[in-house]
Structure formats: structure tokens, C-alpha cells
Amino acid sequence: MTRDELIVTFALLTTGNPGVESLIHKDSDPQILDRVLAIERNPLSKVQFNQLLGLAYEIGVSDGFFKYYWLSDEPSLYDVRQLPGYSAGFSKTESIESVDQLYWGLYRVFVDGLLLNGNVRAFFRSHANMTHEELTSAVETSQIDTAAIRRRGPALPFAKIAKDKRYLISEMACKTYGDAPETESALKSFLTEAFAAHASTGGGKVTVRELLTGTFAQKKQINQLQFTLSADDIMDEVIASEADIDEKYLRVARDFIHARKSALENTDKYLSLVNDLDVYVATSMRVRDDFREMADTCEQIFEDSRIKNLHLRFFDPTLSAAEGHQDKGLIECLMVKCARVLVYCAGSKESYGKDAEAAMALSLGKPVIFYCSKQDKADFYKKVHPLSRLINFETGVAVGAFVVDNVSDIVLLLQRIYENAMQYELRQPKAGYVELHEAKTDSIVRLQTNDRMLSEAFWNYYRSRRQ
Numbered sequence: 001m002t003r004d005e006l007i008v009t010f011a012l013l014t015t016g017n018p019g020v021e022s023l024i025h026k027d028s029d030p031q032i033l034d035r036v037l038a039i040e041r042n043p044l045s046k047v048q049f050n051q052l053l054g055l056a057y058e059i060g061v062s063d064g065f066f067k068y069y070w071l072s073d074e075p076s077l078y079d080v081r082q083l084p085g086y087s088a089g090f091s092k093t094e095s096i097e098s099v100d101q102l103y104w105g106l107y108r109v110f111v112d113g114l115l116l117n118g119n120v121r122a123f124f125r126s127h128a129n130m131t132h133e134e135l136t137s138a139v140e141t142s143q144i145d146t147a148a149i150r151r152r153g154p155a156l157p158f159a160k161i162a163k164d165k166r167y168l169i170s171e172m173a174c175k176t177y178g179d180a181p182e183t184e185s186a187l188k189s190f191l192t193e194a195f196a197a198h199a200s201t202g203g204g205k206v207t208v209r210e211l212l213t214g215t216f217a218q219k220k221q222i223n224q225l226q227f228t229l230s231a232d233d234i235m236d237e238v239i240a241s242e243a244d245i246d247e248k249y250l251r252v253a254r255d256f257i258h259a260r261k262s263a264l265e266n267t268d269k270y271l272s273l274v275n276d277l278d279v280y281v282a283t284s285m286r287v288r289d290d291f292r293e294m295a296d297t298c299e300q301i302f303e304d305s306r307i308k309n310l311h312l313r314f315f316d317p318t319l320s321a322a323e324g325h326q327d328k329g330l331i332e333c334l335m336v337k338c339a340r341v342l343v344y345c346a347g348s349k350e351s352y353g354k355d356a357e358a359a360m361a362l363s364l365g366k367p368v369i370f371y372c373s374k375q376d377k378a379d380f381y382k383k384v385h386p387l388s389r390l391i392n393f394e395t396g397v398a399v400g401a402f403v404v405d406n407v408s409d410i411v412l413l414l415q416r417i418y419e420n421a422m423q424y425e426l427r428q429p430k431a432g433y434v435e436l437h438e439a440k441t442d443s444i445v446r447l448q449t450n451d452r453m454l455s456e457a458f459w460n461y462y463r464s465r466r467q
Contacts, residue, residue, distance in 0.1 A: 001099065003033045009099065013106050015432040015450070019058030020109065020124045029055040036102065043095040044102065059125060064132030070096050070105035076139055077115065078422035082439070083107050111424050114436040114446035116142075118397035119459060143420050144340070146310075154311045155276070156269055158319055159262035163295040167229060167288040168256045169263040169321040171328070176230035181253040187230055188249050190222060195239055208248070209235040225286065230256075232288045263321035267331065270315055279314040279414065280339035282358060284351035294318050297345060297371075297407060304411040310418055315339065336360045341417060343410060344401070346372040358401070365392035368401040369413055378405040382443055389444065396462040400445040402438050412440060 001009075010024040022028070024036060032052050035044070044052075050060030073080050073091050080086070085104035096102050112127075113120035127135065167173065177185045194211040211217065212227050212235070228235065233255070234248045270277075281298060285291050295318045301307075302314055315335050322328035332353075336342060342361035344354060361368045370388065372378040382388060382403040389400040402413055416422045423439035432450030437443065449455055 001037060003030075003037070006033060006037060006099070010103065010106075012426055012428055013103070013110055015120070015428070015434060015448070017121055017432065019056055019121055020053065020106075021121050023052070023056050023058070023106065031055055036099065039096060039102065040098055043093070043097040045095045049096065059128055061128045062130060064135060065128050065130055067132050068135045069108050070101060074136065075143070075420055076108075076112075077142055077420055078111070078424055079416075079420075080108060082423045083111070107426065110426055110434070111436060114434065114448060115424075116397070118391075118395070118446065119448060119455075120434070122459065144418050146419050149278075149310050149312075149418060152276070152311065155273055155313050158266045158269055158316075161259050161262045161266075161319060163292055163318075164288075165255050165259050166295055166318040167232060167285075167291040168252075168259040169318070170229065170285060170291070171325055172223075172226040173230045173256060174260065174321065176226055177253060177256050181256055182250065185253070187227055188245070188253075190217075190220070190227065191231075191239075191245050191249065192242060194220075195242060195245060205238050205240045207236055207238055211239065229287060260321055263319060264323070267320045267322060270320055270335065271331070273313050274334060274338045276313050277315065277335060277338045278310075278312040278340050278418075280335045280342045280357070280361070281315055281317055281345065282336075282342055282354040283317055283345040284347055284349065284354050285317070286349065290347060291318050294345065300407045301343070301410050301414070304408075306411050306415045307418070312414070312418070332357060333360065337364065340366065341414065342366060342368045344368060344370045346370065359390060362390040362399045362401065363393045365395065365397060365399055367413075367417055368399075369410055370401045370403045371407070371410055372403065372405055374405065378403050382441075389447070396458060398447050400443060400447070402441050402443045402445065404441055409441060413438075 006024060007014075007026055007028075013021075013023070014025040015021040016025075024032065032055050035048065035052060046061070046063060046066040049066065053060055071090060071093055073086070073088070081088075083104055084107060085100035087098075087100065087104075090101050090104065093101070096105070109124055110120050113123035117123035117126070130138075161169070176187045191208065191211055194214070194216045195206070197216045198206050198211065198214075208231055209228075212222070212224065212231065217224065231252065233252050237248050239245055239248070279302075281294075283290075283294055285294055295316075298314070298316045298318070302312060320331075322331055336357050337360070339361075342358060344358045347354075358368055358370070370378075370382075372380075388403065389398060391398050404410055404413070424445070425437045425439050427435045427437055429435065430450065434448040435444045436446035438445050
């Protein structure tokens with residue numbers, strides 16, 4: 001390998017910033033390049049590696065840091081064995097014995113720098129003097145204890161609500177049926193009034209759908225979406241008398257009472273799980289099919305054999321209700337705060353609620369999975385939507401969402417997250433602009449800008465806050 005070939009090999013790990021971010025590049029001290037080229041004939045010890053760092057105007061590393069990043073492949077927050085250049089033999093060495101080994105360890109530094117600090121050199125300088133025990137301890141603190149999750153077993157069972165009746169727990173249904181659904185409600189009052197108006201003009205039999213969408217309904221300016229959702233079970237049934245209204249309405253009202261009672265009971269159980277909640281599912285459901293599809297999606301995800309034995313505690317939005325919309329907002333905020341991961345289901349329409357939940361989770365530094373069943377919409381979330389990348393407000397680390405277009409990839413990501421087996425790839429789309437991509441979905445989950453003014457202003461602010 002020539003000097004030029006070596007420089008090309010390390011181009012991805014060269015940003016133009018000082019020190020460790022430009023250890024091997026065209027302007028490096030020739031002594032650095034020549035010593036790296038000689039590694040396979042003469043392995044690079046920690047002492048000599050520190051000399052190379054010194055020649056690059058960088059601080060040296062401790063024995064523990066050198067061992068952790070170049071001589072060990074012990075479990076981390078992701079699968080370090082999947083990074084470029086890896087060989088199982090690295091853990092059996094006492095020095096860097098190949099260019100691949102040097103590259104692999106430096107690649108790890110870049111990945112950890114972006115994941116944990118949002119800035120490679122800042123991470124390097126704050127961790128370089130740590131002992132091996134301090135580094136492994138820090139990782140273990142952030143790791144998910146997969147074995148403990150498996151051991152804990154399932155949570156208390158939730159009250160069952162038939163998938164086809166879950167639309168009745170919606171806020172719109174609650175507003176429609178009110179506090180005395182068996183005897184009176186906005187829906188029943190309107191149907192009775194509309195049928196009387198219909199009968200007064202000599203009209204005969206009529207369907208519930210016609211009463212809710214006809215001329216009388218338009219004059220009354222009813223909330224058509226709310227009423228048609230709440231009456232979905234009887235929309236095409238025929239009304240010939242007020243007694244028919246009473247009979248058909250009462251049937252749905254009783255279904256509503258049962259579904260709501262079960263949903264409120266389930267909410268109490270979700271609140272009892274706040275210390276152990278694993279996944280919050282965020283979505284918006286406006287029509288009955290939305291509830292059916294969301295119920296099916298949750299079942300497909302959490303019954304998948306790849307993660308079923310983890311007994312993940314997840315918030316299923318089709319099984320929960322609140323006494324009022326303000327309580328509902330508080331409950332959802334608490335669930336987002338407590339859950340380790342958020343799954344955002346895009347659905348057919350946007351909504352403020354689920355966007356706010358995704359923004360909260362990203363701003364807390366949590367993994368967020370955006371699920372869009374259509375590829376064009378997935379591309380929109382991956383490349384355009386402003387919520388797909390935010391910052392952890394506490395640390396300043398840029399945090400991006402994983403964007404998928406199928407349920408199988410949601411399961412794969414959850415499996416990797418909970419088994420500490422994520423896979424990442426570094427990219428530099430333009431000089432000095434470093435992106436960390438999740439390997440399966442190609443989603444940008446971390447980034448380091450090459451805009452010096454932005455970078456300095458950004459990190460000066462966070463440094464002053466910490467001080």
C-alpha cells in the first residue's frame with residue numbers, strides 16, 4: 001500500500017478538523033503515514049500510537065482506552081463486529097497489527113463520538129484518559145439488560161376489546177355518546193330529530209347513513225365525521241320508526257359502554273407499568289378502519305417470534321381511553337417520557353398529536369421508528385420531514401428517526417435495540433459533514449455538521465450550560 005492509497009482508505013475518517021478527526025490525510029506528518037504503512041511488519045504499540053496522535057496535535061490515550069477500542073470486541077451499544085475491517089483476532093493482540101485493525105478502532109471512536117456526544121473530537125478528548133473499567137462501566141450503564149427483560153415475564157393481562165369494536169373508544173365516540181349513552185346522547189337526539197323531519201315530509205323508510213348525510217344534517221351542520229364514526233355499525237340499517245332508532249342505537253350504545261369500560265381499565269394498567277414501559281405506539285385514528293389496521297399492526301409487531309420472548313410492554317392506542325381529552329394528553333406525555341422506544345405510525349393523514357409525541361421522544365434522545373407503509377411517504381419522512389431529525393435538548397446530540405416501510409423492519413429494529421445489536425455505517429456526503437446511518441434502513445440517526453460557525457455556536461452554548 002502506498003501513501004496515497006492509505007490516505008484514500010482513511011478518507012471517511014478524515015473531516016478536516018484537527019487531531020483524531022484528521023489522523024491520516026494528505027497533510028499528515030509523513031512520519032505518521034510511514035509508521036502506519038509499516039504496521040504489518042512492526043505492530044503499533046500504545047506508546048507509539050500516542051506519539052502518532054501527538055504528531056497530529058492530539059492528546060494521547062490511556063491503556064484502557066487503547067485496549068477498549070483496538071484490542072477488544074466486547075458487547076457495546078451496537079454490534080462492533082459488523083464495523084468495517086473487523087477480525088475476531090483483534091481481541092487476541094496486545095498492539096495494532098494491521099491497517100484494518102487501526103481503521104476498525106478509529107471507526108468505533110467515530111461511531112461512539114456521534115452516538116454519545118454528537119461530536120467526535122469532543123468525545124475522544126473527554127474519554128481518552130478513562131480506564132478500561134470506566135469505559136465498560138459507562139457502556140453497561142447505557143446498555144439494555146436483555147436477559148433481565150426476558151426473565152421478567154409478561155405483565156398483567158389487559159381487558160379484551162374486539163378489534164372491530166375498538167373504534168368506540170375514540171374521543172369522537174366518547175363525545176357522541178356522553179355520560180348516559182343508554183338513554184340519551186347527541187347521536188340519538190339527532191337521529192330522532194332527523195327521522196321526525198324526514199317523516200313529516202312524507203318520507204318512508206330511510207337508512208341511518210341517509211339521516212346523517214342528508215339535507216337535514218347539512219342544515220344542522222352536525223359534526224359528520226364524529227357521528228358517522230360513532231354510528232358505523234348501523235350506518236346501512238333501515239329505520240322505519242322511532243322504535244327502530246331506539247333498538248339499533250341501544251345495541252351500539254351497549255357496545256360503547258363495554259369497550260369504554262375495558263379501555264379505562266386498560267389505561268390504569270398502562271399507568272401501573274410506567275416504570276417498565278418499553279415501547280409507545282403513536283398514531284392518529286379517525287375512521288373505523290384506522291382502528292382495525294392499528295390493532296393488526298400492533299399484533300404483527302409484538303407477536304413476532306423474533307421479539308415475543310422479550311415480553312415487551314407496549315402502549316397499544318387501540319386499547320386505551322381517558323376520562324377527558326386533557327387527561328388523555330397527560331397520559332400520553334407520561335407514556336412517551338417513560339418508554340424506551342417510540343414507534344410512529346404515519347397512517348393516511350398527519351396529526352399534531354402524533355407529531356408532538358415523536359418530537360418529544362426525539363428531544364429526549366430516545367430511538368424513534370417512523371413506520372410508513374408506502375415507499376414514497378417513507379422517503380418523505382427520511383429525507384424531507386423536519387421531525388425526522390431533532391436534537392436531544394439535554395445533551396445537544398443530534399437524533400434522527402429510523403424510517404421503515406414494513407412491519408418486519410420494525411420488529412428487526414426492536415430486536416436489535418433490545419439486544420444491543422444495532423448496526424451503523426458512517427457516511428461523508430460532503431467534506432467534513434459526517435452522518436451515522438442505521439445500516440438496514442439507511443436512516444440518518446446522528447450527524448456532525450461541517451459548518452464551523454454553527455458547530456462552534458452550538459457546542460459553546462452546551463459547554464457553557466454544563467459549566
